[in-house]
Amino acid sequence: xxxxxxxxxxxxxxxxxxxxxxxxxxxxxxxxxxxxxxxxxxxxxxxxxxxxxxxxxxxxxxxxxxxxxxxxxxxxxxxxxxxxxxxxxx
Amino acid sequence: xxxxxxxxxxxxxxxxxxxxxxxxxxxxxxxxxxxxxxxxxxxxxxxxxxxxxxxxxxxxxxxxxxxxxxxxxxxxxxxxxxxxxxxxxxxxxxxxxxxxxxxxxxxxxxxxxxxxxxxxxxxxxxxxxxxxxxxxxxxxxxxxxxxxxxxxxxxxxxxxxxxxxxxxxxxxxxxxxxxxxxxxxxxxxxxxxxxxxxxxxxxxxxxxxxxxxxxxxxxxxxxxxxxxxxxxxxxxxxxxxxxxxxxxxxxxxxxxxxxxxxxxxxxxxxxxxxxxxxxxxxxxxxxxxxxxxxxxxxxxxxxxxxxxxxxxxxxxxxxxxxxxxxxxxxxxxxxxxxxxxxxxxxxxxxxxxxxxxxxxxxxxxxxxxxxxxxxxxxxxxxxxxxxxxxxxxxxxxxxxxxxxxxxxxxxxxxxxxxxxxxxxxxxxxxxxxxxxxxxxxxxxxxxxxxxxxx
Numbered sequence: 001x002x003x004x005x006x007x008x009x010x011x012x013x014x015x016x017x018x019x020x021x022x023x024x025x026x027x028x029x030x031x032x033x034x035x036x037x038x039x040x041x042x043x044x045x046x047x048x049x050x051x052x053x054x055x056x057x058x059x060x061x062x063x064x065x066x067x068x069x070x071x072x073x074x075x076x077x078x079x080x081x082x083x084x085x086x087x088x089x090x
Numbered sequence: 091x092x093x094x095x096x097x098x099x100x101x102x103x104x105x106x107x108x109x110x111x112x113x114x115x116x117x118x119x120x121x122x123x124x125x126x127x128x129x130x131x132x133x134x135x136x137x138x139x140x141x142x143x144x145x146x147x148x149x150x151x152x153x154x155x156x157x158x159x160x161x162x163x164x165x166x167x168x169x170x171x172x173x174x175x176x177x178x179x180x181x182x183x184x185x186x187x188x189x190x191x192x193x194x195x196x197x198x199x200x201x202x203x204x205x206x207x208x209x210x211x212x213x214x215x216x217x218x219x220x221x222x223x224x225x226x227x228x229x230x231x232x233x234x235x236x237x238x239x240x241x242x243x244x245x246x247x248x249x250x251x252x253x254x255x256x257x258x259x260x261x262x263x264x265x266x267x268x269x270x271x272x273x274x275x276x277x278x279x280x281x282x283x284x285x286x287x288x289x290x291x292x293x294x295x296x297x298x299x300x301x302x303x304x305x306x307x308x309x310x311x312x313x314x315x316x317x318x319x320x321x322x323x324x325x326x327x328x329x330x331x332x333x334x335x336x337x338x339x340x341x342x343x344x345x346x347x348x349x350x351x352x353x354x355x356x357x358x359x360x361x362x363x364x365x366x367x368x369x370x371x372x373x374x375x376x377x378x379x380x381x382x383x384x385x386x387x388x389x390x391x392x393x394x395x396x397x398x399x400x401x402x403x404x405x406x407x408x409x410x411x412x413x414x415x416x417x418x419x420x421x422x423x424x425x426x427x428x429x430x431x432x433x434x435x436x437x438x439x440x441x442x443x444x445x446x447x448x449x450x451x452x453x454x455x456x457x458x459x460x461x462x463x464x465x466x467x468x469x470x471x472x473x474x475x476x477x478x479x480x481x482x483x484x485x486x487x488x489x490x491x492x493x494x495x496x497x498x499x500x501x502x503x504x505x506x507x508x509x510x511x512x513x514x515x516x517x518x519x520x521x522x523x524x525x526x527x528x529x530x531x532x533x534x535x536x537x538x539x540x541x542x543x544x
Contacts, residue, residue, distance in 0.1 A: 005097055035094045046094040058156055077101070079158035081092060086344040088096040 002052040003032070003081035006065060010074025012043040020047070020076065023068055027061060029054045043074065048081065100341075104159055107314035108376040109342060111349045112369050113163040114150050115205075115290035116143045117297035117305040117362060120169040128178040132191035135174070139166060139195035139204075142304050142359075147200040149356045153349055161349065162371075163511075166196065167295035167307075168206035172222035179218060182225035189229035189236050196235035203278075205295030207238040210285070213247040213534065223253070226260050230275035231267035237278045237293035241285035243480040245487045248537040249283065254480065255529050257281045258473030262496060265465065269498035272506040276495040277428075277460065281476050283483030283490045288363050289419040294456075294491055305362035306354040307419060310346030311369040312338075313378045316406075320384045331385065332405045339366065339409030347414045365419030366410030367455060368402075370430035372513035378402075378423050379432020390425075390433060390450075391442030399423060400453035420489055422455025428508060428515035429460055437516050444475075444518055452482050457490040462506045462515040465498045467522075472496065474525035485538055 008020060017036070024031060024047075033048040051061060062078045069076030103109035123134035147164045154161040168174070171188055179185050189207055196204040207229060209219040226238050240257055243249035261276055268275035280293040287298020290307035297305070319338040323330050346364045354361035370378045379390045385398045403422045411417055425447065427433045436442035444461065451457040457479045476492045483490030497506050500517055507514040 005092065007097060007101060033091055037094065044094070044098070046097050048092065059152075062155065077158055080156045082348055083157040083159065083345060084092045084097055084100055086348045087100050087341045088092065 001050050004049050004051050005079050005081050005084060006047040006049055007077045008043065008045040008069065008074050010043055010069070010072070012038055012041065013072065016043060016072055016074060017045065019068065019072055020065070023064065024049065027054050027056050027064070029061070101158070103312065103315045107312070107318050108373060109312045109315050109345070110160040110162050111308060111346055112311035112367070113165050113290050113309045114146070114161055114349065114353050115165045115167050115295055115307045115309070116146050116357065116359070117167045117288065117301055117307060118142055119297055119301065119303045120174045121299070124174055124177050126177050128184045128187055131175065131178045132187055135188065136191050136195045139168070139192070140198055143199050143201070145357060149353060153352050153356070157349065159345060159349070163202055165201050165290070165292060165295065166199070166204045167290070167297045168192065168204065169299060170208040170210055170296050171206055172209035172216070172219045173299065175222065176216065176218040179221055182221050182228065185222050185225035186229050186232060189225070189233050193233035193235050202235065203237050203292045204235050205237040205239065205292050206297060207236045208240060208296045210241045211250050211253045212241050212244040212283075213250060215250070215253060223256055223260055226279060227263040227267045227275065230264050230278055237295065239280045239282055239285065239294045239296060241282045242476065243283040243484050245284060245484050245541050246537060249477065249480045249484055249535040251477065251529070251534050252532060254476050255473050257476060258469040258529065261472050261494065262469045265496045265498050272508060273465070273495050273497045274508055274512070277493065277508050277512050280491050280493040283480035284488060286419055286489055290365050291367065291369065291420060293493060301362070302360050304359045306350055306357060306359055307362040307365065308346045308350035308353070309365040309367055309369060309419065310342050311367065312342040313368045313370050313381055314375045315342055316368065317375070317377070317381045317384050320381065324384070328401075332401065335402060335405035336409035339406040340413045343410040343413035361416070363416045363418030364410070364414040366407060366414070366417055366421040367419070368406055368423040370424060370426065371511055372429055372431055374431060377430045377432040378425060379430050379436060383432065389436040389439055389441035391436050391446045395446065396449050396453055399425070399450050403454040420455040424456055424459065425450055425454060426460035427518070428462065428513040429511060430513075434513070434515060437518060444520060448478060448482070451479065451490055452486060455489065457483070458492045458494060460493055460495070460512065460515065462495045462497050462517050463520045464501045464517055465496050466501070467496045467520050470524070470526040470529045471520060471522065473529045475520070477529070
């Protein structure tokens, strides 16, 4: 398993999750967990995904998600999950 | 499973508080590059660096993208060049040729500094050490990426005062040779006592002879993260203050550990150490001085500064040590003047003097760092400053250093601009009473009594 964390932050709008999920499905990226909140009117979503079976490489996924974010008007970031595990778990 | 708050916290540190990995430094041994012919030595050096570190910059950038954390500098440190050139160098020009080969290698692999144009002369110097030290002004004026360091003392050996005196002159000469660029050569030259073999930070980085053939050392940073964490406990007692610094240092260091392991794996080399340092940059919000202010000082330099810095330095180490499997280098808070906006402000406000900085160096890593002084400061005075710092290092069994810039043609009231990470600095006054009779004594200061631990 190659776990990554996708974060989406920006103004709330209809269809943000749908658009991100559509891309993930097309790229064969499996979603393991989703959580989402609205903080101060800002849409804030985190997905934990597994990219090991994806048809695309990490750099490509990152780039595509960034572009997708620009189209919807939100910031989308994809990072390998180890950085969060290392920082918050002993 | 990771939760959304933890992810948000990490990303806030990176995006808003300037958390970054300050440097991935690849240490490379050049011992097998030695040859009796200078030209051949230069070729061997160039080939070895390019073959081992050719992918360093790309790898650093890739890791940065994957984890979403900036890796600011990718650098190389090498075996002290005085040793590498021992068999071939007959003149200072031969060493300058080696410096140029190192410079070409650095340019070719795209690193922004290469450290190790160094001599280790804490007890005495060989003919080669002497040639290297005398070649420093020319080498630094003719190269772009070279950083130079000279270790003039240690707790075990005492202080080599002949080298201290010589380095006072070398610093002056370097300032004059690079006068057209605000004496920038001196910003790449540091004189150390108790220099560590595995320091990833410039200008003092070199690859010690006790190290592997190649190694990855990583320096983390994040003064902004500590400062922001302390804002949330403003006015609390010392226990809370210390716990907050410790926890934050742990988190910062864990990122360094992750990046170091990953870089070592991809570059097919060993992971050496993490340097647990709070290293500021001239960027707003990336300042060690701001942490001191948050702890409760109006400006660094105010009474209480040494205590606040001691506390900060110690908690950073306590938090960081558990976060990494191997810790080394300089490890502690850096207090360079020109590279920290808060320190610059303190100097301009009249709160911070060289004497207070010297006291601060007793309790934190390194020493008098990136301090611009009047161009007419004498070589003996600079040597006196080096001797004082070395004495602090020798007696306290810690690394100390002097990176001082007597800016040619400038005096009090002037400012120098080095650009980029080196920042800018107001010229600071130096105590101008004489010390020549002391400096001009030949020989060395014996090792202190507590060095005899056998």
